[in-house]
Amino acid sequence: MSLSIEVAICTYNNALLLDRTLATIAKQQVDSSITWSVLVVDNNSTDETAAIAQRYIDAGTIPQLRLVKEPQQGLSYARICAVRSTDSELIAFVDDDCLLSPDWVQQAVTFFQEHLQAGAVGSRVKLLWEVPPPEEILPFQGYLSAYDRGDLPLQMPSVGNTYLVGAGLVVRRSALLASGWLEKTALVGRNGKCLTAGDDSEIVLRIRNAGYELWYNPAMQLQHYIPQKRISPQYLQRLIRGIGQSQPFLYVLGNRLQPNLAVRLSTCGKSMRYFSKVLTSIIYRNLFQAHPLTAERLLYLNHSLGRLQGALQLFLRGYQV
Incomplete structure (x- = not known):
């Protein structure tokens, strides 16, 4: 049975990197039996976000690409908007600064087809630095969403605190609805320029608490672009x-x-x-x-x-x- 998948990109004032993300999505190599679509959720951007998305819509290089707006500021609100804007069984949350490997969508769908109890699956995430980072930053790469648990799929623990990074997180719609996250969201996530976090971990833990499995899938590979401003001491401290x-x-x-x-x-x-x-x-x-x-x-x-x-x-x- 083929599963449909929605790639949801929640974005706020990051038009230039959104352009690069959409360019990698336009190059996806996906089997014709798979129904996939892409949704850009504009969370009150004041830059060229809408124009960038519209350019790809007009070009027709990305299947069923749509643009919606979420007026309530905060990453969780934008993700809730994405969930409510699609009927796809799989929802892939892709950050607006992620560069997907050409087979990422295909690998995501294949993994869920083979793991019927999987409720959420995380990607292998490599950091792509705009400039080489200072040595003292390297131990903190995980806080910038680097995630590599090896070359084999790994099921995450069924008890205790664990996480999958939100960059390239794919969830099963039925698992997300069963988790109660839509009704009980506690962590808002990035809110404009406010660097609150943890919203992706809340999604993952609520899904696991609802009885579903969590997995890391190294075949779903992506690069997370880190601009120079994000390795400044002030930014990292916040x-x-x-x-x-x-x-x-x-x-x-x-x-x-x-x-x-x-x-x-x-x-x-x-x-x-x-x-x-x-x-x-x-x-x-x-x-x-x-x-x-x-x-x-x-x-x-x-x-x-x-x-x-x-x-x-x-x-x-x-x-x-």
Whole structure:
């Protein structure tokens, strides 16, 4: 049985890279038995996004390419719009700065056909740097969506916290609906220039909690383009702080805990201890060992501060899990 697939590209003010992404999609080599289409979700862009998408629509090089607008700012809202704008059984969330290998769509559909219990499948993601990154950035590539778990497909753990990156994440529509994510979305994701995160991990964990399998498929290969501005210390600090903010909620969700008062207090305590440990280490190295405050230490500090903020948000608000 052939599955239909919708490639959904949610975008905000990234017209130049969107053009490159659409160019790789136009070169997809897909078996004629597979029904596939592409949807660009414009999340309030003020640049040439609409014009770029319309140019590809007029050219007719991408099957059933459409453009829709989502006025509510935030990546999760744009993804919800994509889900509600298609009837395809498979929905592929492709970032607007991803360059797909020519057989990516074909490999995605084939994998789901062969793994009937798969609810979400992640890609092998290599980073494509605009300029060579500083050495101290390399340990943090995962925060920029690098993802490589080897040359063989890998089923992710069925318990505990785990993740698949959102760049090139494909979900089964029935699994997504069963997960309740559409009704219970807690993490908004990127919101304009605000670098909040974790929304893709929320999707993945909710699907797994609904009884479906999570997989990594190395045959679905793509490159994630990293412009020079995204490796600046200021950008990375904001990014990693936003990722840290999502982690207390994802811990609760991944371990299927009810966010009652005891769990929320425990999460706050763990996050406070982590922040104190990182801060104490920095102070000790700086004051007593005369080590300068490195970019790496600043990233750890921002991550721990983000985790503390996320734990406080979880304590004050609670979430549906």
